Amino acid sequence: MNFYDFHIHSQFSEGGSSIEDITKRANLLGFKGICIAENLKNLNKIKSLRKNVLEVSEKMGIAILIGFEAETAEELKKLVGVRREYDVLLVKGYDLDLNRKAVQTKEVDILTHPEFNRKDSGFNHVMARLASKNNVAIEINFREILTSSKNTRSYICHNIRENIRLCKKFKVPLIISSGAVSHWQLKDPKILMSMGCLLDLELNEAKKALSETPMNIIKMIKERQSKEWIRPGVKIVR
Amino acid sequence: MKKLKILLPSLREKKRYIAFQVVSERGEEFTYSDLEAAIWNTMLDFLGEYGVSKTSVWLLKDCWDQKTQKGILRCNHKSVQEVIASLGLIDRLGDNRITFKVLKISGTIMSIKERFMG
Numbered sequence: 001m002n003f004y005d006f007h008i009h010s011q012f013s014e015g016g017s018s019i020e021d022i023t024k025r026a027n028l029l030g031f032k033g034i035c036i037a038e039n040l041k042n043l044n045k046i047k048s049l050r051k052n053v054l055e056v057s058e059k060m061g062i063a064i065l066i067g068f069e070a071e072t073a074e075e076l077k078k079l080v081g082v083r084r085e086y087d088v089l090l091v092k093g094y095d096l097d098l099n100r101k102a103v104q105t106k107e108v109d110i111l112t113h114p115e116f117n118r119k120d121s122g123f124n125h126v127m128a129r130l131a132s133k134n135n136v137a138i139e140i141n142f143r144e145i146l147t148s149s150k151n152t153r154s155y156i157c158h159n160i161r162e163n164i165r166l167c168k169k170f171k172v173p174l175i176i177s178s179g180a181v182s183h184w185q186l187k188d189p190k191i192l193m194s195m196g197c198l199l200d201l202e203l204n205e206a207k208k209a210l211s212e213t214p215m216n217i218i219k220m221i222k223e224r225q226s227k228e229w230i231r232p233g234v235k236i237v238r
Numbered sequence: 239m240k241k242l243k244i245l246l247p248s249l250r251e252k253k254r255y256i257a258f259q260v261v262s263e264r265g266e267e268f269t270y271s272d273l274e275a276a277i278w279n280t281m282l283d284f285l286g287e288y289g290v291s292k293t294s295v296w297l298l299k300d301c302w303d304q305k306t307q308k309g310i311l312r313c314n315h316k317s318v319q320e321v322i323a324s325l326g327l328i329d330r331l332g333d334n335r336i337t338f339k340v341l342k343i344s345g346t347i348m349s350i351k352e353r354f355m356g
Binding site: 025028029142145146149150153184185186187188190191192193194195197198203 | 283326335
């Protein structure tokens, strides 16, 4: 089975490891592809980044995608404007308005950890309906659980469980990722899958969150980067 | 002390064996006791005493290979996900950063030993 991790930060953004180290570790753990999440400030360096990524990808034999993570509504607007220049658009969830805006935007692929730094789950039935309609995947972030402890960890697990319940009810795509900021935080796909199972996912749903949902996103990327594509829902038919 | 009579196979708890490898920063060789303490502490933190009691988890001492850093964990068949998820939460052993690679999950120890433990 092909597994993908779609939320990793390299040293270009907030991470501490080089793309080479991350790719080497992902290869060792058995991932077929990864997505390096960048910040908006690196948008002007995208050509050199893509060149670097291509070199590493060919050397290691695994797919590396370039993603950008919007942290504010303004950043999201800017990134939507240049959507064809990069592969994956992620939105950093924590603010309710931003979470809502993310699930309303068809160009967005993943809403990362909607419950981040919140007491509530940051995601409700209205957002779930919108996410399902616009095919925005909701992320289960392993790093959130890894770096927390005691009561904070139990609150996070509870909030993620709530989000999963809503996603299952409204058929929202789910994606499990490590959210790693270092190659040491990359986890074996079986570990990510098991964590999904502990958070009330069935085993086949957890597998789907690690392989089928990312593959659907890759399919969308290819479609989006083809010449026929104009905007979501609009393409040239010859 | 008088020994208990061994349970019939059909009455015994169904076991699963998890083969894993520890990947460390500079290829350090961890001992069985280092690893055992880390696994117990993390599992007690994450699952609690009651949760751990349900898993019947045990790190097999004679299957720990210090050179290759490969080992086998035993648990019951209902707690495989709990045990594997807990392994993912161990990111340090002492001052060293580590990652676990899950090699295989099996119902018999023989198949794992043949394939991964050399």
